[in-house]
Amino acid sequence: xxxxxxxxxxxxxxxxxxxxxxxxxxxxxxxxxxxxxxxxxxxxxxxxxxxxxxxxxxxxxxxxxxxxxxxxxxxxxxxxxxxxxxxxxxxxxxxxxxxxxxxxxxxxxxxxxxxxxxxxxxxxxxxxxxxxxxxxxxxxxxxxxxxxxxxxxxxxxxxxxxxxxxxxxxxxxxxxxxxxxxxxxxxxxxxxxxxxxxxxxxxxxxxxxxxxxxxxxxxxxxxxxxxxxxxxxxxxxxxxxxxx
Amino acid sequence: xxxxxxxxxxxxxxxxxxxxxxxxxxxxxxxxxxxxxxxxxxxxxxxxxxxxxxxxxxxxxxxxxxxxxxxxxxxxxxxxxxxxxxxxxxxxxxxxxxxxxxxxxxxxxxxxxxxxxxxxxxxxxxxxxxxxxxxxxxxxxxxxxxxxxxxxxxxxxxxxxxxxxxxxxxxxxxxxxxxxxxxxxxxxxxxxxxxxxxxxxxxxxxxxxxxxxxxxxxxxxxxxxxxxxxxxxxxxxxxxx
Numbered sequence: 001x002x003x004x005x006x007x008x009x010x011x012x013x014x015x016x017x018x019x020x021x022x023x024x025x026x027x028x029x030x031x032x033x034x035x036x037x038x039x040x041x042x043x044x045x046x047x048x049x050x051x052x053x054x055x056x057x058x059x060x061x062x063x064x065x066x067x068x069x070x071x072x073x074x075x076x077x078x079x080x081x082x083x084x085x086x087x088x089x090x091x092x093x094x095x096x097x098x099x100x101x102x103x104x105x106x107x108x109x110x111x112x113x114x115x116x117x118x119x120x121x122x123x124x125x126x127x128x129x130x131x132x133x134x135x136x137x138x139x140x141x142x143x144x145x146x147x148x149x150x151x152x153x154x155x156x157x158x159x160x161x162x163x164x165x166x167x168x169x170x171x172x173x174x175x176x177x178x179x180x181x182x183x184x185x186x187x188x189x190x191x192x193x194x195x196x197x198x199x200x201x202x203x204x205x206x207x208x209x210x211x212x213x214x215x216x217x218x219x220x221x222x223x224x225x226x227x228x229x230x231x232x233x234x235x236x237x238x239x240x241x242x243x244x
Numbered sequence: 245x246x247x248x249x250x251x252x253x254x255x256x257x258x259x260x261x262x263x264x265x266x267x268x269x270x271x272x273x274x275x276x277x278x279x280x281x282x283x284x285x286x287x288x289x290x291x292x293x294x295x296x297x298x299x300x301x302x303x304x305x306x307x308x309x310x311x312x313x314x315x316x317x318x319x320x321x322x323x324x325x326x327x328x329x330x331x332x333x334x335x336x337x338x339x340x341x342x343x344x345x346x347x348x349x350x351x352x353x354x355x356x357x358x359x360x361x362x363x364x365x366x367x368x369x370x371x372x373x374x375x376x377x378x379x380x381x382x383x384x385x386x387x388x389x390x391x392x393x394x395x396x397x398x399x400x401x402x403x404x405x406x407x408x409x410x411x412x413x414x415x416x417x418x419x420x421x422x423x424x425x426x427x428x429x430x431x432x433x434x435x436x437x438x439x440x441x442x443x444x445x446x447x448x449x450x451x452x453x454x455x456x457x458x459x460x461x462x463x464x465x466x467x468x469x470x471x472x473x474x475x476x477x478x479x480x481x482x483x484x485x
Contacts, residue, residue: 008346016334019375080328084391087296088347089319243300243314244293 001091009098013072014105023068027110031060032117039122051209053124054133055178057114058205061107061141062198063169069103069148070161073240077152082240092237100145100233107141108134128208132218136208139225140201146232147197153239172198177206200224246274248399248430249295254304256290264290266453267304272432272446277425279444280434281473287453288434289327292403295432296324308399320349322399323392327407331388333377337368340376344391362390365420382409389417400424401432406440418443438474449477456480 017024035053042049076082085095111134118124119133126133151168155161175185175193182193193199204221211218249272256265264287272278280288293299295306297314306313309321331340341359350358363369366386371379376387385405392400406414421431425445433444441447442461449457449464457464457480461473468476 002349004352005347005349008343012332012335012339012343015339016332019334019336078328079333080326080330081332083293083298083326083328084324084330084344085347086298087319087322087324088344089316089349090347094347242297244298 005094006097010102013102028113031114054205054209055202058140058201062144065103065141065144066148069145070152073152074161086242103145104142108138111137127212132208136204143229146229150232150236172196176202197228247271248274250307255302257302268455275428276445277431278446281441282450284436286450323397325392325402327403338372348395362393366390399430441473
């Protein structure tokens, strides 16, 4: 593994995006716009919005980074750049971590914008403060990137890659506690939710919303999210094979 | 003659049933332009992928400079230009080259000089700051080739490097190839075009996953009593059937 090559890969990925200003604009504008829409959807019950807005902040980076990473890696595969890289003196982790760092950074910037809008313009009260909110969102971005790198190995086409979003992420969204408190769900779904990483991202942001101090649950949540992310990255370096 | 690549009883089966390569054995010399010639679908790309270590071998072995194909030690001695674009369309020419030079492990201080040098070799200096996606097909091809030149590898494996290029450009690339082999670089070039074959020093004719001949262009024409490689190919295929 080489730090130089890992960071060169992050820089390269970010530079690719910088040549695509529309994608960058959407990354930063879509989440705050969606949050604003949600605020007015819950116009009659503002308390509900205050509860779910921070959780949404944990799901946006996960969903978006998952999608961009899946498509990005699939493009590397189909264009031949991955073939080329895999014959070069690099470690697969240089490639994977390069992506993870680039998109976590992007997730960080996205969270910065979204949480600023949420707290200062939409008036959502987050007991744990802005910094903790961003930490929660960045961990979700990292997880989304790792999952995207992993699953893209199984996609043969862009159509399949895009479908992995509803297949892998939607079920997690449904049962993560965003729609209804998890203890109100059928028991088997609660069990399922307990082993899904997004549950812990969302729980982390719930902890941050309700507690002004750092809780042990929050520590557990973040450890789970980051550990699953690292685990999936390692799995991904197995699924992205040098020899096919 | 010194051997660069030693292929012994190589067979590759793709997707569990398609026999892409069938029992190929051949020794390829150092410092020559070796052409893998055959119709599309003959197995050229599979053979190339096997040599660069991207393809798992079903049977047999490949040794490159005495090391098994895919060895870690080979990775900074060879380069691979795939049939696809294999550069990033949403980066500029220079950004692509800098990135790949870094990944090839070139020292940071030398990267600028290396980038300038390889761009010069493919005559793309004036397009250094253009986005690859805005270039013409032939220009993209040359950018991709320039990446393969980084670090002056001992072995360059080029899958259809001159496909779709105009004759003038193709001629200038062959001049570059000849310069490289004169310096001792071993060049592996695949092509489905028979007139390309005339320019190689050494030819490997492939059809239907099988090696049908390995010889110099002149010898091939002598043996088959033909005037062009295309005729030799047809005559060899006719003998087989």
